[in-house]
Amino acid sequence: MNPERKKILILSGIIVAVGILLDQLTKWLCVRFLLPVGSVHLIPHVVDLTYVENTGAAFGMLKDHRWVFMVISVIALVAMTWILTTFKEKKQTLYAVAVSLILSGGIGNMIDRVRLGYVIDFIDISPLFSFAVFNGADSFVCVGAALLVLALLLDWRQEEKCKEAAGTAESKASNPASAGETVKKENGGKNTGTAAESKA
Numbered sequence: 001m002n003p004e005r006k007k008i009l010i011l012s013g014i015i016v017a018v019g020i021l022l023d024q025l026t027k028w029l030c031v032r033f034l035l036p037v038g039s040v041h042l043i044p045h046v047v048d049l050t051y052v053e054n055t056g057a058a059f060g061m062l063k064d065h066r067w068v069f070m071v072i073s074v075i076a077l078v079a080m081t082w083i084l085t086t087f088k089e090k091k092q093t094l095y096a097v098a099v100s101l102i103l104s105g106g107i108g109n110m111i112d113r114v115r116l117g118y119v120i121d122f123i124d125i126s127p128l129f130s131f132a133v134f135n136g137a138d139s140f141v142c143v144g145a146a147l148l149v150l151a152l153l154l155d156w157r158q159e160e161k162c163k164e165a166a167g168t169a170e171s172k173a174s175n176p177a178s179a180g181e182t183v184k185k186e187n188g189g190k191n192t193g194t195a196a197e198s199k200a
Contacts, residue, residue, distance in 0.1 A: 004092075005092070008092050008093060008096045009084075009085070009096075011093075011096060011097070011100075012084055012096045012097075012099070012100040013100075015097060015100035015101060015104060016100050016103050016104045016107070017104075018104070019100070019101060019103075019104025019105065019108065019137075019140050020104050020107050020108050020111070022136055023104070023105070023108030023109075023135065023136045023137045023140070024108060024111065026122070026135070026136050027112065027120040027122075027135065027136075030049070030051055030120055030122045031051075031120065034049055034050075034051045034122060035051050038050070038051055039051065039124070041127075044127075045127050045128070046125070046127055046128050047123070047124065047125055047127065047128070048124040048125075048126070048127055049122050049123070049124065050121075050122060050124035050133050051120070051122055052120070052121040052122065052124075052133045053116075053118040053119075053120065053121075054118055054119045054120070054121045054133070055117070055118045055119075073106055073109070073110050073113070074110075076106060077103060077106050077107065077110065080099050080102055080103050080106065081103065083095075083099055084096060084099045084100065084103070094147060094150070094151040094154070095148065095151050097144075097147060098144045098145070098146075098147035098148035098150075098151055099144065099148065100144070101140045101141070101143055101144030101147065102140070102141050102144035102145060102148070103144075104137070104140050104144075105136075105137035105138060105139070105140030105141035105144065106137070106141060108135075108136070108137035108140070109135075109137045109138070119135065119137075120135060121133040121134050121135045121138075122135055123135060123136075123139070
């Protein structure tokens, strides 16, 4: 295995492991300290911590469809793992980080669904604006998805630049006479300038 690729896979493994650990730790803390009180103000009028048992998908969508989401989650996780292990060598780091974050979030919520039958949510930004309660795993998935889109956009931009450069090169190659005339004109201008300087 390419040493650079090996480093990327190690980095991905660390991101996934740390993400799952942080997700499960925060959920355990919620059960231990937040469940008895229900809700607390973290930042007044901005963020609350509210204990919620979510039987739906991310952000509480489509509740009470546990097995549907478990099947979809398994398929998504397998797909993300396959993508992570089959990246091309170039520009791999950003893709790897993005997919690793998505994996860590997906696995974190999957652990809840298998172990508890629901996902523990606790980040509540409804004091700021109306939105579903979510958790750290949901955040990892969203950040990972955003980074994945960014990576795709950067790749697309780079490919467009390469196409433009290739098109310019082909244009010059197909019109060598024009290129030669341009060089002659430039040389002629230089010679005229030199002659004028000599007369002076």
